[in-house]
Amino acid sequence: MNKKAGAIMLSSILLLSPQLALGEENEDSREMAEETGSAILMEVDTGQVLFSKDEHESLPPASMTKIMTMLLIMEDLASDDLTLDEMVTTSERAASMGGSQIFLETGEEMSVRDMLKAIAVASGNDASVAMAEHMAGSEDAFVERMNGKAEELGLDDTTFYNSNGLPVDGHESSAHDLAVMSQELLKYEEITTFTGIEEDYLRQGTDDEFWLVNTNRMLKFFDGLDGLKTGFTNESKYGLAATAKRDDMRLVAVVMGAETPKKRNADIAELLNYGFANYQVEPMFDEGAAVTSVPVEKGTHSSVVGRLDQKISLLLSKEMSSDNVTEHIELETLEAPIEKGEVIGKFQVQREGEPVAESDIIAGENVESASWWELFKRSTLRIIGIEPGTGHPSTGDET
Numbered sequence: 001m002n003k004k005a006g007a008i009m010l011s012s013i014l015l016l017s018p019q020l021a022l023g024e025e026n027e028d029s030r031e032m033a034e035e036t037g038s039a040i041l042m043e044v045d046t047g048q049v050l051f052s053k054d055e056h057e058s059l060p061p062a063s064m065t066k067i068m069t070m071l072l073i074m075e076d077l078a079s080d081d082l083t084l085d086e087m088v089t090t091s092e093r094a095a096s097m098g099g100s101q102i103f104l105e106t107g108e109e110m111s112v113r114d115m116l117k118a119i120a121v122a123s124g125n126d127a128s129v130a131m132a133e134h135m136a137g138s139e140d141a142f143v144e145r146m147n148g149k150a151e152e153l154g155l156d157d158t159t160f161y162n163s164n165g166l167p168v169d170g171h172e173s174s175a176h177d178l179a180v181m182s183q184e185l186l187k188y189e190e191i192t193t194f195t196g197i198e199e200d201y202l203r204q205g206t207d208d209e210f211w212l213v214n215t216n217r218m219l220k221f222f223d224g225l226d227g228l229k230t231g232f233t234n235e236s237k238y239g240l241a242a243t244a245k246r247d248d249m250r251l252v253a254v255v256m257g258a259e260t261p262k263k264r265n266a267d268i269a270e271l272l273n274y275g276f277a278n279y280q281v282e283p284m285f286d287e288g289a290a291v292t293s294v295p296v297e298k299g300t301h302s303s304v305v306g307r308l309d310q311k312i313s314l315l316l317s318k319e320m321s322s323d324n325v326t327e328h329i330e331l332e333t334l335e336a337p338i339e340k341g342e343v344i345g346k347f348q349v350q351r352e353g354e355p356v357a358e359s360d361i362i363a364g365e366n367v368e369s370a371s372w373w374e375l376f377k378r379s380t381l382r383i384i385g386i387e388p389g390t391g392h393p394s395t396g397d398e399t
Contacts, residue, residue: 037257
């Protein structure tokens with residue numbers, strides 16, 4: 001894509017929308033998560049942090065490591081580098097993993113679907129390593145991908161040494177980083193069809209049938225909760241990255257370092273209840289929504305549709321009155337060729353001059369460069385006063 005220097009700032013459009021700003025911190029939130037070492041509460045669509053406590057403290061994540069493992073699995077499924085029906089062969093090393101497992105045997109084959117179920121529901125350490133080896137050739141190579149993804153997401157508190165969270169010196173993350181990983185994982189909405197399973201079976205109908213029971217007991221009693229991942233080692237104590245959705249709002253709560261699972265679950269419930277009681281989400285635009293048409297110079301088409309690169313939602317405090325917010329679009333001056341998906345501008349929602357939600361604007365289709373003959377014909381038509389492609393008198397503007 002060729003972009004001329006400078007940008008065009010379009011006038012803002014007034015939106016009649018409910019209130020946006022979060023306002024002052026709720027007094028009730030300051031005393032939460034007292035039973036855990038660190039904690040965070042995040043709204044998923046906007047990424048807004050509603051509560052935090054020592055959220056950047058690096059701690060052993062234990063099996064919450066598998067959030068990143070599942071994220072890379074979902075990425076490969078989405079890109080068709082992996083299919084749910086694809087068979088995975090268990091190596092001797094994968095079969096030798098201790099801790100929580102589904103007792104895979106060396107040479108045993110299992111589908112990606114069942115391996116993912118084993119990771120999400122039973123926290124299978126053996127299944128995690130089997131998938132890592134299948135996807136990257138070795139667990140070490142897969143861990144490189146994990147750390148690369150962490151760097152891409154800006155997770156400065158995280159370093160991985162394995163795919164399952166078994167104790168290793170230096171293998172660490174934080175409540176903040178686990179929340180961001182969870183937010184990224186939840187972009188793949190089908191993941192909760194795995195993490196939300198309370199119980200199921202593997203190898204059903206065989207002598208080796210295995211009963212899966214979800215390690216996340218909160219699925220049974222917290223309304224709207226459908227994931228994500230528990231964690232426990234003697235070093236890390238009890239942790240949980242939980243997600244729940246009610247109406248249009250999905251929250252992620254992460255706690256680390258609780259002394260007992262009861263205290264861990266109580267803090268998670270307190271955080272989620274606080275979020276649902278005090279906030280709501282107003283969806284504005286879906287991912288891919290057309291928001292503008294952008295002029296293109298010297299192309300086979302004179303303009304390209306600009307679409308949002310991601311969903312836009314507003315996080316609203318239930319205690320505030322309604323305010324108007326404004327929509328701002330900033331576009332580059334474009335010259336063909338343009339490739340579908342290329343960033344061609346910025347979309348931003350503001351309140352009182354402060355940005356509260358934003359997305360890249362991407363090209364909705366390809367625009368090829370016009371041939372010299374086509375450009376010559378356009379110039380000729382304009383000379384005689386006709387706008388190319390319309391038959392109408394020319395305005396004299398360059399396209």
